[in-house]
Amino acid sequence: MRPSWGREALVAALVAICLVSSAAPSLEAHSVGGQAPADSTESRARGRLFDAADPLQLTLTADFGAIAKQRGTEKKSQPGVLSYVAATGDTVLLDVQLRTRGHFRLNICQYPPLKVGFDKAKTAHTIFAHTSSSLKLTVQCRGGTSNANYLLEEYLIYRAYNLLTERSFRARLARVTYADAKGKHQPETRYAFFVEDDGRMARRNEAEVWEQKGVTQNDVDVEQMGLLAVFQYMIGNTDWAVSALHNIVLIRDSTGVVYPVPYDFDWSGVIWPPYAQPDPSLGTRTVRQRTFRAACRTSDELAALFVVFNAQKEALYALYRGLESEGLEPKRIAQALEYYDEFYKTINDPGATRREFGRSCQGRRSSRAPVVPHLVRGRESELLVEGSPLGRGVEHYAVDPVPAAPP
DSSP, X not given: OOOTTHHHHHHHHHHHHHHHXXXXXXXXXXXXXXXXXXXXXXXXXXXXXXXXXXOEEEEEEEOHHHHHXXXXXXXXXXXXXXXXXXXXXXXXXXXXXXXXXOSHHHHHOSXXXXXXXXXXXXXXXXXXXXXXXXXXXXXXXXXXXXXXXXXXXXXXXXXXXXXXXXXXXXXXXXXXXXXXXXXXXOOEEEEEEEEOOHHHHHHHTTEEEOOOTTOOGGGSOHHHHHHHHHHHHHHTOOOOBTTTTBSEEEEEETTOOXXXXXXXXXXXXXXXXXXXXXXXXXXXXXXXXXXXXXXXXXXXXXXXXXXXXXXXXXXHHHHHHHGGGGTOOHHHHHHHHHHHHHHHHHHTOHHHXXXXXXXXXXXXXXXXXXXXXXOOXXXXXSOOEEEOTTOTTOEEEOOOOOOOOOO
């Protein structure tokens, strides 16, 4: 059944598009309830949603006041309209369902993270044709330049991990105009980005999603685990745990090999938002202090991993410099690259490598007795949870025990 404000939403969507899409010579409105117009030109030129890097320009029309109230455990979807101007010049209008998602940011942010649900029968000829029936949309936590920086920098971390491995989530930046379906507020435009769904990422890698908690770091592919852990060290992120599937998705291939894939990087030291605090059990003062949270590795094993990072250094730095055109402040770019300079200095200095990667690593993979300072004896398979220093009943997961593998 169509929502009672459907016509209002359509009008609001078209008004918002007119306000932000002056580059389009003409806009042809299409029925919200009908088949979306063919977007073949865009499909041929730019491929699927996550196969291009240029920012999308789109409008979301909904009752965002009602959506913002969905902060509890039971989150109700709200109807909305997603619209954008295709390369053909036509306006594409799609019925969507919007609901809040997440944990920490859902509680502290003015604008909650969203999940956008699609009617797949109507996306066949649009840029959303090859996605799943729903996508995560990471939005700015609040208004203002600082929060725009944080959003752009988290997007860049996804892109950075893409440089290192295909076993990573792709992301697509968007300038989203939020239009109030009830007409009570003026449209507002802010950055956001879509994150590839779990299933599509797994299929790209000829694998399937494996939703199995209790898997330890020793149970997954050793090289991929090492790459992930060094990457998390590079960006200064400790807010992840394989065993609890916290900010980690596991995929398993046809031979049974399991690979960890990380997501959600807003607590990273390279970004350093004001709400990010290290887990007390880690013994670090700020999230800017790096910690290698994986099994100890030999110098040769680390050197093999560092080759991958050194090979992508220039491409990584180019990603950051390239986003200045989208509004990422030069001082933030400089701060991030200085942080990465420290990482590259460490991994190319054997003495510094031994100190940094030996200081907090969690026991040799071949050792019988795991060396995990924050491990609670007898609860090795459980995630250790510390309450967030910001309170509000939100928990921050930052501990991932690594039992030693048998010899």
